[in-house]
Amino acid sequence: MNTPTVLFVCVHNAGRSQMAAGFARVLGDGRITVLSGGSEPGSLINAVAVQAMAEQGIDISAAVPSILEVDDVRAADVVITMGCGDACPIFPGKRYEDWELTDPAGLDLAQVRVIRDDIRARVEALLAQVLPAVELPLVAEAQPR
Numbered sequence: 001m002n003t004p005t006v007l008f009v010c011v012h013n014a015g016r017s018q019m020a021a022g023f024a025r026v027l028g029d030g031r032i033t034v035l036s037g038g039s040e041p042g043s044l045i046n047a048v049a050v051q052a053m054a055e056q057g058i059d060i061s062a063a064v065p066s067i068l069e070v071d072d073v074r075a076a077d078v079v080i081t082m083g084c085g086d087a088c089p090i091f092p093g094k095r096y097e098d099w100e101l102t103d104p105a106g107l108d109l110a111q112v113r114v115i116r117d118d119i120r121a122r123v124e125a126l127l128a129q130v131l132p133a134v135e136l137p138l139v140a141e142a143q144p145r
Contacts, residue, residue, distance in 0.1 A: 004130045005033040007076035009088055013038025013065040015046040015104040016082040019116055022053050022060040023123040031131050035076060037068035039084045049104050052116045078130060097126075 006024055008017040013036055021036040028034065042065045050061045070089055073079055078095045081088050083103060090096070099122055104112045 003031065003033050004077045005035065005075055006078045006080065006126065006130065007035040007037065007072050008080050008082070009037055009039070009068055009084055010082040011038055011040050011084045011103070012042035012105070013068075014042035014044065015049040015112075016099075016101050016115065016119065017080075018045055018060050018063045018065075019049055019053055019104075019119050020080065020082070020099075020123055021063070022058045023056075023120050024127065026058050027123060027127055028131065032127065035072045036063075037066050037072055039068050039088070041065035041067050046104055046112075048107065048109055048112045049116070051109060052104075052112045055113070056116070056120070078126070080126070 008020040008024070010017040017036040017038065021034045024032060024034045045060065045063050045065060053060045068084075068088065073089050073094070074091055076094060078097070079088060081096070081098045082101050088096075099119075101118060102111075102115055104115050107115075
């Protein structure tokens with residue numbers, strides 16, 4: 001079984017894409033390779049995004065905004081863009097989705113929580129689509145006596 005690779009892309013790679021990558025890493029539980037990048041990466045990750053994710057028990061404080069690499073797009077099975085559309089190269093055979101999400105830059109914690117929760121729901125739906133269903137062991141039904 002191949003491990004799917006998902007690339008999350010936003011302009012600064014400091015908020016939305018980092019939150020999405022954090023959720024995908026934790027919720028994917030090692031069953032997915034997660035990449036992220038930005039078309040114009042910022043110098044620091046958004047501190048309010050870090051705080052909002054910490055409330056969910058996910059630490060993204062060590063994340064560093066990085067430039068979107070063509071090789072990352074090439075390696076990805078799924079590319080999720082968040083407001084940088086045209087900056088992302090297109091390769092045949094890749095699945096692309098554009099998630100319309102508000103940029104959390106300059107927003108307060110209450111506003112970022114709304115964005116975070118939207119991202120979590122989208123990541124959960126994405127993982128349900130790209131990861132194979134977990135097979136549960138069959139439990140024999142009790143036989144009447």
